[in-house]
Amino acid sequence: MERAVQRRFVGLTAVVAALGLTATLSGCGSDAGDGDVTLKLVAADYGSDAESSSEKYWADVAGKFEKENPGIHVDVSVYSWKDVDREVAEMVKAGNAPDIAQIGAYADYAAAGKLYTADEMIAIRTGSNFLPSLTAAGEVDGNLYGLPFVASTRLLFYNKGLFAKAGLGAPETWDDIESDAAALERKGVTYPFALPLGQEESQAETLMWMLSGGGNYTDEVGNYDIDSAANIATFQWLKDHLVGKGLTGPVAPGKLDRAKAFEAFTEGEVGMLNGHPTLMQEAEKKGVQVGMVPLPGIDGPTKGSMGVADWMMGFKQNGHRTEIGKFLDFAYDDENVLSFADRYDLLPVTSSASAAMEADSKHESLHEFLSALPNSQLYPFGKTSWAQASETIKEKIGSAVAPGGSPEAVLTGIAAEARQADTAK
Incomplete structure (x- = not known):
């Protein structure tokens, strides 16, 4: 088994920034008690070597988030695509589920009652900003469990x-x-x-x-x-x-x-x-x-064309519903969405970021892929x-x-x- 690329991102002391995206959540209250919370995030590696590893992206996002949210720390593990789905499955089976997973499938965890719905975690403005075709692909029984993270066409x-x-x-x-x-x-x-x-x-x-x-x-x-x-x-x-x-x-x-x-x-x-x-x-x-x-x-x-979307999901096991929502709202800010898309020449999953990419001539090489996304054929993600x-x-x-x-x-x-x-x- 390939060894995980793992890094602990230590919380940084800073004043809370006045970001509206972390102020309004659709969920009310927190399942967690008072005191510091550490969110465990498992993500897939989109890079081809150490220099391009997704670890660098998550280091940046987690570091910025911790500055905005004292008391919430983010512990990130990045695995190769060959291993990441299996690694998360083994964690869940062992009763050690991550708080957040960014992997290839969500429906079986949703059917087993292990995931929060989007409505329980993220702000309304975050959920309504996802591309409609991808939102539909992230649903089980009419509830959104799989938040699209990034997409591509082939x-x-x-x-x-x-x-x-x-x-x-x-x-x-x-x-x-x-x-x-x-x-x-x-x-x-x-x-x-x-x-x-x-x-x-x-x-x-x-x-x-x-x-x-x-x-x-x-x-x-x-x-x-x-x-x-x-x-x-x-x-x-x-x-x-x-x-x-x-x-x-x-x-x-x-x-x-x-x-x-x-x-x-x-x-x-x-x-x-x-x-x-x-x-x-x-x-x-x-x-x-x-x-x-x-x-x-x-x-x-x-x-x-064939379309592919990868998914972000929040696990219930550790009861960090509100903290998970805060992090996801932050991660889906246009700046972060476009940063990841830029890094790997992939397609954003939100309407606002897609519009920004479509209007930007520096992304002209991606426009053909972007225009194909709404009508692309995806995996049967909603099947458990x-x-x-x-x-x-x-x-x-x-x-x-x-x-x-x-x-x-x-x-x-x-x-x-x-x-x-x-x-x-």
């Missing part, structure tokens, strides 16, 4: 320099991907098409390909449809036309994590892969000219079984395209586990 990235050397244009269909990858392979490109189906975030790669093949994780009424004919056909195509033809590079997709694939792209070793805004920033820093197009589909570009289903996908989806693997058998097995978990919830 596009197909390609290395313009490598494409130019191979005489290629931007791909629009699956056939284009295959023929372009074959041309790049003949030119000696290490990863003609990087296909990260390892455990780090393969549930995202999986959904992107399902959407491009006309499928999804769920059907029209919200039931799991992982083993649909469209999804099986999609992974059979990947197995036969990319992986089986040696066009996905030297690391088997089931062993290739997203971070490794992204790093290889920034080093100029990847012809194509599915990417998000942060990768665009990192690649351009390394001098890679990035082309971006909607993910090619069977007959043309996929209509509607999603966290467990997501873990199953991470563990097993890579075997669907492995030599000797059966996409139908693997997807059928994943679907059976997801439906069983859904029924158990």
Whole structure:
């Protein structure tokens, strides 16, 4: 297990600043007694190395918050995306839940009665400022439990320099991907098409390909449809036309994590892969000219992109409802929201911060991602079984395209586990 990047942010003595955002809370009173309170926050790391680690962002936010709120200290632990959801699950199971978690899923904790609703924690102005599509995705039974933290949409990235050397244009269909990858392979490109189906975030790669093949994780009424004919056909195509033809590079997709694939792209070793805004920033820093197009589909570009949102939630266990609300109101101030979005080239989740980004020419490279967010397809976050289903996908989806693997058998097995978990919830 990867060791946590952990830091204790010590409270600083300071006068209370007159910030309206901490003065008005929708909740009344506190579940905590008098005296100092320490909030335990567990967050995911969006950085690729120590220099870009999210620890620096949370150090800044926690330090400023403590100055504004003497008596409330913030103890932050930052984990890699490979570990953070599991770490929080183990903490909760052991009866040592954090006060605040910034992770990938919330619904199972909400269904178990472990989370505060938004109305119990944050100011009305904070909750009403979230983008409506993301608010809907954060609800269980009509109550908002998952506060959207940051969002992104996904596009197909390609290395313009490598494409130019191979005489290629931007791909629009699956056939284009295959023929372009074959041309790049003949030119000696290490990863003609990087296909990260390892455990780090393969549930995202999986959904992107399902959407491009006309499928999804769920059907029209919200039931799991992982083993649909469209999804099986999609992974059979990947197995036969990319992986089986040696066009996905030297690391088997089931062993290739997203971070490794992204790093290889920034080093100029990847012809194509599915990417998000942060990768665009990192690649351009390394001098890679990035082309971006909607993910090619069977007959043309996929209509509607995949959207991703990560979530913030407040746990009831320690009874720090009011203190949690104060911190969340502070964290969702436009200055903080835009600071995080700027740091990682991601999309803000509030209407006011989104409007500010849209109006700012320095964010022009993100405008295409931003405009795609309202109509993007997200994970089935509101399903209480999603966290467990997501873990199953991470563990097993890579075997669907492995030599000797059966996409139908693997997807059928994943679907059976997801439906069983859904029924158990």
